Amino acid sequence: MQEIKCPNCGEVFAVDESGYAQIAKQVRDKEFEKELKRRENDFAQMKENALKLAQMEQNEKFAKELLAKDAKLSEKDRLIGELRAQAAGNETEKKLAVSEVLNEKEKALSEKAAEIAELKSKLSNKETENELKEQSLKKQYEDRLKLKDEQIEYYKDFKARQSTKMIGESLEMHCMNQFNALRMTAFPNAYFEKDNDARTGSKGDFIFREAVDGVEFISIMFEMKNEMDETATKHKNEDFLKELDKDRREKKCEYAVLVSLLEIDNELYNNGIVDVSYKYEKMYVIRPQFFIPMITLLRNAAMNSLQYRRELEAAKHQQVDILHFEENMNAFKEGFARNYRIASTKFQTAIDEIDKTITHLQKTKEALLSSENNLRLANNKAEDLSIKRLTKNAPAVREMFEELGKKGSEE
Numbered sequence: 001m002q003e004i005k006c007p008n009c010g011e012v013f014a015v016d017e018s019g020y021a022q023i024a025k026q027v028r029d030k031e032f033e034k035e036l037k038r039r040e041n042d043f044a045q046m047k048e049n050a051l052k053l054a055q056m057e058q059n060e061k062f063a064k065e066l067l068a069k070d071a072k073l074s075e076k077d078r079l080i081g082e083l084r085a086q087a088a089g090n091e092t093e094k095k096l097a098v099s100e101v102l103n104e105k106e107k108a109l110s111e112k113a114a115e116i117a118e119l120k121s122k123l124s125n126k127e128t129e130n131e132l133k134e135q136s137l138k139k140q141y142e143d144r145l146k147l148k149d150e151q152i153e154y155y156k157d158f159k160a161r162q163s164t165k166m167i168g169e170s171l172e173m174h175c176m177n178q179f180n181a182l183r184m185t186a187f188p189n190a191y192f193e194k195d196n197d198a199r200t201g202s203k204g205d206f207i208f209r210e211a212v213d214g215v216e217f218i219s220i221m222f223e224m225k226n227e228m229d230e231t232a233t234k235h236k237n238e239d240f241l242k243e244l245d246k247d248r249r250e251k252k253c254e255y256a257v258l259v260s261l262l263e264i265d266n267e268l269y270n271n272g273i274v275d276v277s278y279k280y281e282k283m284y285v286i287r288p289q290f291f292i293p294m295i296t297l298l299r300n301a302a303m304n305s306l307q308y309r310r311e312l313e314a315a316k317h318q319q320v321d322i323l324h325f326e327e328n329m330n331a332f333k334e335g336f337a338r339n340y341r342i343a344s345t346k347f348q349t350a351i352d353e354i355d356k357t358i359t360h361l362q363k364t365k366e367a368l369l370s371s372e373n374n375l376r377l378a379n380n381k382a383e384d385l386s387i388k389r390l391t392k393n394a395p396a397v398r399e400m401f402e403e404l405g406k407k408g409s410e411e
Helices: 017-160 164-186 237-250 288-303 306-383 395-410
Strands: 002-005 012-015 190-194 206-212 215-225 255-260 283-286
Touching: 164 190, 164 206, 164 215, 164 288, 215 237, 215 288, 237 255, 237 283, 255 288, 283 288
Parallel strands: 215 255, 255 283
Antiparallel strands: 002 012, 190 206, 206 215
């Protein structure tokens, strides 16, 4: 049972479960309808307020857009006015701009014309300069040709007045005189003499050597060759290179130089120093006028390597000392090994001889022992010897001994 108090009179009365449920249901239905209606009213009011607010915002937005459009239209009107004003003023500016461009072009044309005139002047001067250079080079070339022709004529005349043997000797004297003229000033410490050593069957003409503090830094073998124009068989420079290389190697020279008047019309040899190292190591062919310059060139180049040569010479001496030490060590080892082999051989021979002696003594011992045995047997046989044994198989002898025995007993 449930008790319910009346809100109006305050009386309390009891109701069962079913009655309580009905009363509660009625109360809830009324409250719910009341609350629902209130909420519907609130919702309708809120909806109306939202619509009003949205309408107001829409009106404000529309007003702002109208104001913006009006401002843009005003700005466009202003720009149109300015453009119209500028268009009116641009005609004058265009005329001024065209005038300035024309003036600049005229100025540029004037400058170009001046540059062209200057270039033409320079070109004219250059052509004149080139003509002068060409004339100068032509004159130099003609002078060189004339000088070469004079040299050729000189050598031809020189050879024509010499015998075949005297030609070579005169070229040698020419080179010797050139060197002696500069010996004391340019080559005071140099050795330059004729090569007179023909023990190997051939020799060069001159040998140049120079040393500093005992270290030789340059050595050159020279060969001079020439021949008369009337010679039946024309020799070539290449005909003498192999023999020159052989002489250079036999005399232990570093360089070989052929001073030649052969092939007098060959431009290759007439142009200066010809390097033939592609065939023979450190070998050159020159004309007589390059004799002294060639020595100077090779000597100066060798002077640059003098310090390296000194160091190399010192290293060689050290190497020689090491080689001598090794040779002495090897000689001692070989001598010791030889003496050891001889002593070992003799020792083995002595051992073999001792072994042979021992074998011989053993055989002698065995022979003596065998002799002793035979003597013992002989002694035994001698001790066992009797008349009876001797006459066992000889009755006649036995009878003779018996008779002798009887006679002895009778006496």
